[in-house]
Amino acid sequence: MVSDDIKIKPLQRQKVCVIGAGMAGLASARELRREGHDVTVLEQSGDVGGQWRYDPRTDGDDPLGGAAAPVKVHSSMYASLRLISARENMGFTDFQFAPKDGRDGRRFPGHREVYLYLKDFCAAFGLMASVRLNTSVVRVALAPGPTRRWTVRSVDLGKCHGADEEEEEVFDAVVVANGHYSQPRLPSIEGMEAWRGRQVRSHSYRVAEPFRGEVVVVVGCGESGKDIAMEVRRVAKEVHLVAKSMEEVTQGLAKVLSKYSASVHLQLHVERLCEDGRVVFGDGSSVFADTIIYCTGYNYTFPFLDTEGAVTVDDNRVGPLFEHVFPPSLAPSLSFIGIPIKVFAPWFFEAQAKWVAQVLSGKRTLPSEEEMMRSVEEYYHAREMAGAPKKYTHDVSLFDTTYIDEFGSKYCDFPGVEKWRYELLLSSFVNMLDNLETFRDEYKDSDSIRNSVEEWHLSAQQAQATAAPAATKKQSQ
Numbered sequence: 001m002v003s004d005d006i007k008i009k010p011l012q013r014q015k016v017c018v019i020g021a022g023m024a025g026l027a028s029a030r031e032l033r034r035e036g037h038d039v040t041v042l043e044q045s046g047d048v049g050g051q052w053r054y055d056p057r058t059d060g061d062d063p064l065g066g067a068a069a070p071v072k073v074h075s076s077m078y079a080s081l082r083l084i085s086a087r088e089n090m091g092f093t094d095f096q097f098a099p100k101d102g103r104d105g106r107r108f109p110g111h112r113e114v115y116l117y118l119k120d121f122c123a124a125f126g127l128m129a130s131v132r133l134n135t136s137v138v139r140v141a142l143a144p145g146p147t148r149r150w151t152v153r154s155v156d157l158g159k160c161h162g163a164d165e166e167e168e169e170v171f172d173a174v175v176v177a178n179g180h181y182s183q184p185r186l187p188s189i190e191g192m193e194a195w196r197g198r199q200v201r202s203h204s205y206r207v208a209e210p211f212r213g214e215v216v217v218v219v220g221c222g223e224s225g226k227d228i229a230m231e232v233r234r235v236a237k238e239v240h241l242v243a244k245s246m247e248e249v250t251q252g253l254a255k256v257l258s259k260y261s262a263s264v265h266l267q268l269h270v271e272r273l274c275e276d277g278r279v280v281f282g283d284g285s286s287v288f289a290d291t292i293i294y295c296t297g298y299n300y301t302f303p304f305l306d307t308e309g310a311v312t313v314d315d316n317r318v319g320p321l322f323e324h325v326f327p328p329s330l331a332p333s334l335s336f337i338g339i340p341i342k343v344f345a346p347w348f349f350e351a352q353a354k355w356v357a358q359v360l361s362g363k364r365t366l367p368s369e370e371e372m373m374r375s376v377e378e379y380y381h382a383r384e385m386a387g388a389p390k391k392y393t394h395d396v397s398l399f400d401t402t403y404i405d406e407f408g409s410k411y412c413d414f415p416g417v418e419k420w421r422y423e424l425l426l427s428s429f430v431n432m433l434d435n436l437e438t439f440r441d442e443y444k445d446s447d448s449i450r451n452s453v454e455e456w457h458l459s460a461q462q463a464q465a466t467a468a469p470a471a472t473k474k475q476s477q
């Protein structure tokens with residue numbers, strides 16, 4: 001643990017390392033630069049965009065080894081993926097995700113449109129000047145000495161893979177933004193190791209073609225599970241979609257299940273896998289399957305981070321983190337951006353990043369370590385009382401307007417999410433629950449949403465035309 005008498009560098013312009021150039025890392029870079037810090041973003045891949053940079057390569061089919069071993073391919077996006085959140089609800093406050101001529105202008109565009117948007121964001125704010133690509137961070141630990149600083153060890157993947165190519169740099173602060181949709185979280189099912197068929201993680205699913213003519217079991221009924229089951233059904237002999245309980249079977253899912261009843265079958269729970277290739281379900285029925293695709297979520301992982309036990313991951317709880325951002329004993333020099341799930345992204349990442357940038361510059365102060373710790377413990381206790389499993393610690397719930405709005409006003413004078421955006425979110429969600437196959441293309445806005453969306457389109461386009469060049473000029477000065 002960190003010694004109590006360690007000196008914190010006086011707050012001002014800090015030399016900050018951001019790990020990762022996805023949505024969260026880019027939001028951090030922009031806010032830190034705005035606040036006058038000296039920022040270096042280290043990104044292991046050859047471009048920015050994180051998850052939204054589709055990668056046709058995969059980590060292969062071995063889920064058992066793959067669950068423990070770090071993945072090599074970062075993005076879990078499949079080729080056909082389209083957003084589940086409306087573009088009007090995704091975007092930075094001053095750089096909206098507005099449709100652009102000649103691009104995918106749909107309300108729920110494909111993954112590439114988000115990647116291009118993030119590239120535009122980088123260009124508009126001159127962020128590439130701070131980003132070092134092909135640089136994988138392999139170790140982050142407290143630097144020796146009387147001041148709390150961090151040694152960051154990285155490898156230049158563009159050059160070579162040898163340990164002697166590692167570089168060490170010392171930073172005043174580190175912002176961790178490495179994402180948490182890459183390392184698959186797998187269920188533990190009896191017989192998994194000996195089952196003779198192919199077992200694939202949704203992380204490695206790209207297209208349906210490899211499953212042509214097969215009997216496929218899709219475990220997990222979240223967004224990816226449903227999307228993948230519906231896509232695979234077009235080429236497979238039959239698909240068995242496994243839900244945890246009937247609660248997951250929304251009206252929309254029930255509709256498609258009845259529409260495709262000849263090829264898609266709902267199952268509840270996988271009981272065990274048999275060596276002969278059978279998959280036995282909770283009701284005792286079974287099927288000989290060729291492939292199982294696990295769509296069972298992802299784990300938080302920070303393989304490079306050594307905090308001497310100050311921050312741990314326990315059943316997907318990263319902690320302790322004050323407001324999901326600062327570990328009390330290491331704040332503010334270590335912070336995490338993008339940990340919460342089910343938030344307006346990147347809007348919320350921007351708010352978190354603004355807070356971190358302002359705390360580092362001394363514009364804002366944090367409560368004492370003890371108070372932050374108490375707050376974390378109270379939060380855990382409240383979650384427990386509400387019956388929320390530990391693994392959902394960072395699910396702050398998109399529909400709870402208070403958390404996001406209070407965060408913004410309390411920590412960084414950030415505007416609350418406008419009412420119409422919540423209305424749009426809710427109506428899109430209800431439409432998705434009812435019309436799984438069509439919700440992205442067929443929707444009916446209420447008059448008030450339609451008016452607000454029209455206004456948004458106009459102002460977003462104007463803002464992009466004027467503010468972005470100004471921002472570029474300002475950043476390059």
Ligand SMILES: Cc1cc2nc3c(=O)[nH]c(=O)nc-3n(C[C@H](O)[C@H](O)[C@H](O)COP(=O)(O)OP(=O)(O)OC[C@H]3O[C@@H](n4cnc5c(N)ncnc54)[C@H](O)[C@@H]3O)c2cc1C
Binds near residue numbers: 082337
């Ligand atoms: C299939 C799928 C569908 C999704 N659909 C939606 C949606 O519709 N709407 C929505 O809002 N969100 C969606 N999401 C969630 C989305 O990924 C997040 O909103 C957001 O992209 C997370 O951004 P991030 O920057 O935290 O992480 P990432 O995008 O994962 O970026 C992390 C970056 O860190 C880099 N990195 C990691 N480790 C290191 C290291 N050691 N050294 C250097 N660099 C490193 C990675 O290469 C990557 O570029 C979806 C996610 C998935 C997987």
